[in-house]
Amino acid sequence: MTITIGLPSKGRMKEDSSAVLARAGFTVAAVGNDRSYRGRVEGRDDIEIAFLSASEISREIANGTVDFGVTGEDLVRERLAEADARVEFCARLGFGHADVVVAVPEIWLDVDTMADLGDVATDFRARHGRRLTIATKYWRLTQQFFSGNHGIQLYRIVESLGATEGAPASGSADIIVDITSTGSTLVANHLKILSDGVILKSEACLVRARKPEHEGDAVVAEIIERVRGAL
Ligand SMILES: Nc1ncnc2c1ncn2[C@@H]1O[C@H](COP(=O)(O)OP(=O)(O)OP(=O)(O)O)[C@@H](O)[C@H]1O
Ligand SMILES: O=P(O)(O)OC[C@H]1O[C@H](OP(=O)(O)OP(=O)(O)O)[C@H](O)[C@@H]1O
Known part of the structure; x- marks a missing residue:
């Protein structure tokens, strides 16, 4: 299974989001040219990056079209009724307050x-x-x-x-x-x-869409653990 992470492609959270992933050991690069909306993580074929705006990330997490996203807690709670049942706030990232x-x-x-x-x-x-x-x-x-x-x-x-x-x-x-x-x-x-x-x-959070297939998935667990370790 490939795990998709939504990262801000623009706006105030862009730089800090990529930096936190880099500290967690995930070096993000655009696929193709700089303007591409798809990215990858160096050395990892099991992780895909989707570059979106902060508000689009909250929507894609709600849809389950991405597995994880970095976006503001406000945008997620505004988008989703019963947010805590639908997503996991895995880590508070210390920016975007x-x-x-x-x-x-x-x-x-x-x-x-x-x-x-x-x-x-x-x-x-x-x-x-x-x-x-x-x-x-x-x-x-x-x-x-x-x-x-x-x-x-x-x-x-x-x-x-x-x-x-x-x-x-x-x-x-x-x-x-x-x-x-x-x-x-x-x-x-x-x-x-x-x-x-x-x-x-x-503040900006690492947010996971709660999906049954995440249960016991090693990559899902690794992403959460490494991001938490980078804070
Ligand atoms: N001064 C601020 N004004 C607005 N949002 C802020 C501020 N500081 C932090 N944030 C957070 O940044 C996030 C919004 O970021 P940004 O404006 O880059 O998002 P966006 O939705 O991509 O923008 P756009 O409205 O252009 O689509 C929200 O989670 C918000 O809480
Ligand atoms: O408490 P302050 O530091 O004054 O910041 C708050 C203001 O900043 C944001 O607007 P911004 O101009 O950034 O535009 P945006 O809402 O389009 O992101 C937000 O909508 C507030 O208006």
Whole structure:
């Protein structure tokens, strides 16, 4: 059986992903020219590399078209319901850190917690004639956190495909759920994170699609062990 590993072909995780595999003893090379989307590992005919974007990797892991992938935990949990049943987070790789957070306008002085926000959501229709709106590209994580963890049901998600932090100022949503690393984009947009508003502390992970044929497979076990040993 050939084991396929999805690695970022571009973006912020690209260099660190190849470096961690190299430290684990797997030297990755493109097949054909530099622009190829297939790679191989030197000396290993039993491992194939698929170069994809971080978000494509989460999709391919969900489909099971790759066995392993290096991508952000946020992208995997957003893509997959019941993520822990479907995939194994084999190793946290120490780069690509970002928190998925709930942020509200700084001027909402009496809103500091999710409970405060729940009160705002409850009163919102009476005050404004519509539901509280949340701009995000993290639909699943937002619904799980608001409805599942905090019992907040009265809101509407407004899909955001970019510049999410600008939504409250432009009037396209009241609050946001987005990723932050240094926090400077939130500050620049006069937004504050609720004190219990961190939905997920994400980083790049080695993720395995749980497949029956992986049971007892020596190459699968070797990849996990060597990557863990390289951290
Ligand atoms: N400052 C940051 N902004 C956005 N994502 C970040 C940041 N820091 C770390 N990440 C992580 O990087 C991953 C996304 O990486 P990247 O933007 O390269 O992905 P992509 O999905 O390939 O991009 P694209 O949207 O161009 O397809 C996510 O897992 C995210 O958590
Ligand atoms: O907390 P900070 O360090 O300010 O980073 C957070 C910002 O960085 C990302 O956007 P980016 O401009 O990287 O674009 P992307 O979302 O398209 O990757 C992310 O979407 C946030 O807007």
